[in-house]
Amino acid sequence: MWKRSHSSALLLTALLLAGTHAQQQTGADVVITMPVTIDGNLKNLQLLRGESFEDAATSFARSNGLMTATDDAKVRAVIDQLSGLLKDKMLEVEATQRNDPVPSQAKEPVPSVQLAIPLTIDGYSGDLLKYEGETPEAAVERFLYASGFTMDVMREVYPQLVSLVNRRLEELQPPRRELFAFTLSLDGREIVVRHFEGGSPMDEAVETLRGIGVSDGEFMDRVAPQIANQIANEAANRQSSATAAQEQARAPQPVAEPVAQQQETQASQPRELFSMPLTLNDQPAIMIHYEGSAAKETAARFLSDNG
Numbered sequence: 001m002w003k004r005s006h007s008s009a010l011l012l013t014a015l016l017l018a019g020t021h022a023q024q025q026t027g028a029d030v031v032i033t034m035p036v037t038i039d040g041n042l043k044n045l046q047l048l049r050g051e052s053f054e055d056a057a058t059s060f061a062r063s064n065g066l067m068t069a070t071d072d073a074k075v076r077a078v079i080d081q082l083s084g085l086l087k088d089k090m091l092e093v094e095a096t097q098r099n100d101p102v103p104s105q106a107k108e109p110v111p112s113v114q115l116a117i118p119l120t121i122d123g124y125s126g127d128l129l130k131y132e133g134e135t136p137e138a139a140v141e142r143f144l145y146a147s148g149f150t151m152d153v154m155r156e157v158y159p160q161l162v163s164l165v166n167r168r169l170e171e172l173q174p175p176r177r178e179l180f181a182f183t184l185s186l187d188g189r190e191i192v193v194r195h196f197e198g199g200s201p202m203d204e205a206v207e208t209l210r211g212i213g214v215s216d217g218e219f220m221d222r223v224a225p226q227i228a229n230q231i232a233n234e235a236a237n238r239q240s241s242a243t244a245a246q247e248q249a250r251a252p253q254p255v256a257e258p259v260a261q262q263q264e265t266q267a268s269q270p271r272e273l274f275s276m277p278l279t280l281n282d283q284p285a286i287m288i289h290y291e292g293s294a295a296k297e298t299a300a301r302f303l304s305d306n307g
Contacts (some may be wrong), residue, residue: 048140126146
């Protein structure tokens with residue numbers, strides 16, 4: 001059985017399995033620590049800086065043997081309740097900080113807002129704030145938990161909001177030069193994969209999947225490396241083609257005969273002055289007389305050429 005220390009027990013008997021591994025977290029990164037009892041053993045439920053409530057709850061449940069149940073709905077219920085405990089604790093901490101004008105120790109500086117998106121969902125209006133150093137997933141979860149939505153609504157809008165935050169973050173980045181793009185078929189859906197100058201194939205693969213609303217971690221881990229490999233192969237093929245073209249351009253080309261040399265060759269050939277049709281040994285023949293030749297030279301050449 002597990003319960004929050006000094007509070008009523010939570011009835012999750014069917015899901016509570018004995019934990020065999022204690023969580024090990026670095027204290028410097030811990031934002032919240034909550035004592036939780038599992039089968040009589042005291043465990044610490046912790047939230048790390050930049051970590052979402054759900055990720056922290058999942059990590060705790062996995063470390064303490066609470067993820068081995070075969071009923072997915074019950075596992076989901078455990079994660080939701082652990083996330084709720086962390087959320088409530090965070091609200092308590094924030095309320096304490098607001099009511100403590102003179103804290104016992106210096107507070108850390110408030111992180112700067114990197115992105116603010118005004119939203120209206122099911123009648124609730126508020127700004128989705130993304131802080132510097134915070135993941136888009138953590139920012140979306142913080143917004144959803146603060147809004148008071150039901151878990152069903154959260155699950156429905158969560159991937160859409162993560163995709164929205166990622167798109168807005170991309171818009172804040174300086175324009176990148178696209179090197180190439182190609183189309184892939186993913187589960188019957190055509191998607192465009194783009195590669196930019198200085199871009200990482202794996203990062204671009206993840207961005208591509210997030211851009212079409214993929215949020216499932218297992219699916220991302222399986223498909224993203226395949227897309228990254230195709231990006232890398234396409235880049236290598238294009239580089240090889242460019243190198244071959246450069247080598248061909250550097251190869252020596254046949255040298256055309258200079259015009260002056262052509263003219264000189266033509267000038268070295270004698271110019272025909274006249275020709276005479278004759279009959280030699282009952283065969284027709286033509287005797288050609290060239291400029292600069294003597295009559296004897298023309299006659300001798302004619303007899304030599306015609307046997």
